[in-house]
Amino acid sequence: MERIAGTGGRSGSTGGEKEEIGAESFLFGEEIQRLMTGPPENGSSFTALLGLPANQAMELLHSQESDTAPAELSGEAWRDNHMNPHKLYYCSPTFPANTTLIDRAARFSVFAAGENSPETSSVPSNSSHKVKNEPTDTDSNPNSLPPLISNPTVENKNQRSTKRKEREKKAKGSTKKCKNASNETSEEAEKLPYVHVRARRGQATDSHSLAERARREKINARMKLLQELVPGCNKAFNNGFVIVTLYPNPKGVSFSLKKSVEVVALSVGMLMGPSPPGDALILFVWIECVWQASGWVHGTALVLDEIISHVQSLQRQVEFLSMRLAAVNPRIDFNLDSLLAPESGSLVDSNFPSMVMPLMWPDVQANENRQPYQQLWNDDTLHQPVWGREEDDPHNFIAPEHSLLSYDSSANSGSLQSNQLKMEL
Amino acid sequence: MRPPTSLKKEFLKKWIMGLQLCSSSKKEMSFLERKKAIKLSADVAMASARNATTRWSRALISNASKDDSNKGLVECILGPESESLKRASMSLVLCNKRNRSKKILRKSCSIRRARKSSSQMVMASSIAKRLVKKRTQVLKSLVPGGGSMSEFSLIEETLDYILSLRAQVDVMRHLANATELLNRK
Numbered sequence: 001m002e003r004i005a006g007t008g009g010r011s012g013s014t015g016g017e018k019e020e021i022g023a024e025s026f027l028f029g030e031e032i033q034r035l036m037t038g039p040p041e042n043g044s045s046f047t048a049l050l051g052l053p054a055n056q057a058m059e060l061l062h063s064q065e066s067d068t069a070p071a072e073l074s075g076e077a078w079r080d081n082h083m084n085p086h087k088l089y090y091c092s093p094t095f096p097a098n099t100t101l102i103d104r105a106a107r108f109s110v111f112a113a114g115e116n117s118p119e120t121s122s123v124p125s126n127s128s129h130k131v132k133n134e135p136t137d138t139d140s141n142p143n144s145l146p147p148l149i150s151n152p153t154v155e156n157k158n159q160r161s162t163k164r165k166e167r168e169k170k171a172k173g174s175t176k177k178c179k180n181a182s183n184e185t186s187e188e189a190e191k192l193p194y195v196h197v198r199a200r201r202g203q204a205t206d207s208h209s210l211a212e213r214a215r216r217e218k219i220n221a222r223m224k225l226l227q228e229l230v231p232g233c234n235k236a237f238n239n240g241f242v243i244v245t246l247y248p249n250p251k252g253v254s255f256s257l258k259k260s261v262e263v264v265a266l267s268v269g270m271l272m273g274p275s276p277p278g279d280a281l282i283l284f285v286w287i288e289c290v291w292q293a294s295g296w297v298h299g300t301a302l303v304l305d306e307i308i309s310h311v312q313s314l315q316r317q318v319e320f321l322s323m324r325l326a327a328v329n330p331r332i333d334f335n336l337d338s339l340l341a342p343e344s345g346s347l348v349d350s351n352f353p354s355m356v357m358p359l360m361w362p363d364v365q366a367n368e369n370r371q372p373y374q375q376l377w378n379d380d381t382l383h384q385p386v387w388g389r390e391e392d393d394p395h396n397f398i399a400p401e402h403s404l405l406s407y408d409s410s411a412n413s414g415s416l417q418s419n420q421l422k423m424e425l
Numbered sequence: 426m427r428p429p430t431s432l433k434k435e436f437l438k439k440w441i442m443g444l445q446l447c448s449s450s451k452k453e454m455s456f457l458e459r460k461k462a463i464k465l466s467a468d469v470a471m472a473s474a475r476n477a478t479t480r481w482s483r484a485l486i487s488n489a490s491k492d493d494s495n496k497g498l499v500e501c502i503l504g505p506e507s508e509s510l511k512r513a514s515m516s517l518v519l520c521n522k523r524n525r526s527k528k529i530l531r532k533s534c535s536i537r538r539a540r541k542s543s544s545q546m547v548m549a550s551s552i553a554k555r556l557v558k559k560r561t562q563v564l565k566s567l568v569p570g571g572g573s574m575s576e577f578s579l580i581e582e583t584l585d586y587i588l589s590l591r592a593q594v595d596v597m598r599h600l601a602n603a604t605e606l607l608n609r610k
Contacts, residue, residue: 307580
């Protein structure tokens, strides 16, 4: 199929941007198709919107809503969307009654637990197979989740074109899709110079960081668009504020505006990958997308659940880590001289060296802690059960750490840290 | 946007300072005491890295300095700005009490109102509201100083708190790994 070939070609070009293929785009696919109205085919893609000044972008978006026929469709879609949550209310407050939500919840946990690259690399191959079957399924059962996986994934690899998705939904023939694909690739080629990624002085130039930076700049562009869409947020110093105003679904906002904002938020969210990222604005948009994906009203509860579990796990990790540190040192002396001693370094730790500054490490005691360390272990029986617990904890919380912190470094980084420390000082 | 690495640097600096202070006190501490001291110094360092610009950090500092035994440590970590910070955090505590009494009044009124309007139609949204409310309460209990914030500010504060927690966990983990590796060799 030419479609698959097209996507294959595109996946080759955007191979570096693996993170873009957020697996939770699966979840959003359904929502996107519900959110978007019918296709007024003025041929402009979503990234084209980003290039335009905000007024024109708004005009374009508003012109979507003027069509009556698509409006009915969207109305139905919205009603569908609304009906679903109502059914859930009579189930348990933790939403597992609805299978789609179970799927989503499972997927979220899976995504959180897994790593980005292997998942995303496997996704394109899967999606290419499914493209053929998808459009027939999408219209028939809008509620089932898995068949909708590929469509938005394939699209969202490169662009967040709402109209493209609508066309995808309507068009049963593959020829139309090929046309769209070629359209999008040409537009993408046109739009490529829009995102300039040049390696600045002192920054790494490998493909990963370049791709990462390109991704970030795309996200920033979309966040700016989001800010322009939502009135009164232009001066927000913190982009998280944008989403906070969206959060309780303000009533004064028109439907079309809300939709366009949702689209942008979703697109940003899809760029970011499955796990919560490590930046304020991005975290907020991710939350917003979780909210959107999980439905309209009870999504708030879901998002709050997510936040709560995140905070709780982080606090638990702090506890465990302080216990670990307390167990390692019988007295709280962190022997920084020995940290700086040459060790055989193995892996690169990106975080710690950047953290180390020319601090004045004050004079620390000698390595007396080694011997009393052993003695204390034998003597104090209180330590024994604690240590037993302690051994479980690193295993336990290394897994959630991997799940939560996407930029986790390996355990061997410690030896290289000392190398880096020495180099810094 | 505050870059995370600068946050980590500040945190590390202040935390090491606090730990040095702990170790300089020559008494023999038990495991739990050590753990508490480590955690406390980490938390206070985290909060002070924010320079009391956020409510959770102020609440954390005020809670920490309430306990007399920790006061010295907290002051040392905070450094020269400790006085102004403490004043800010004390005022926050007073505001909390006022807000809490207002909220109790409001809650009692709303309960009376809710009992009247419990018809079939409203049930779905009220269930949703109850779910959300329960969760916001849990979140408020998690975030330090969360009891006195509105829903909007709660979310913002949570966001900031999550970021700081992440940085803290990262730094602590690196340090723990480094010291463990060294002790093994």
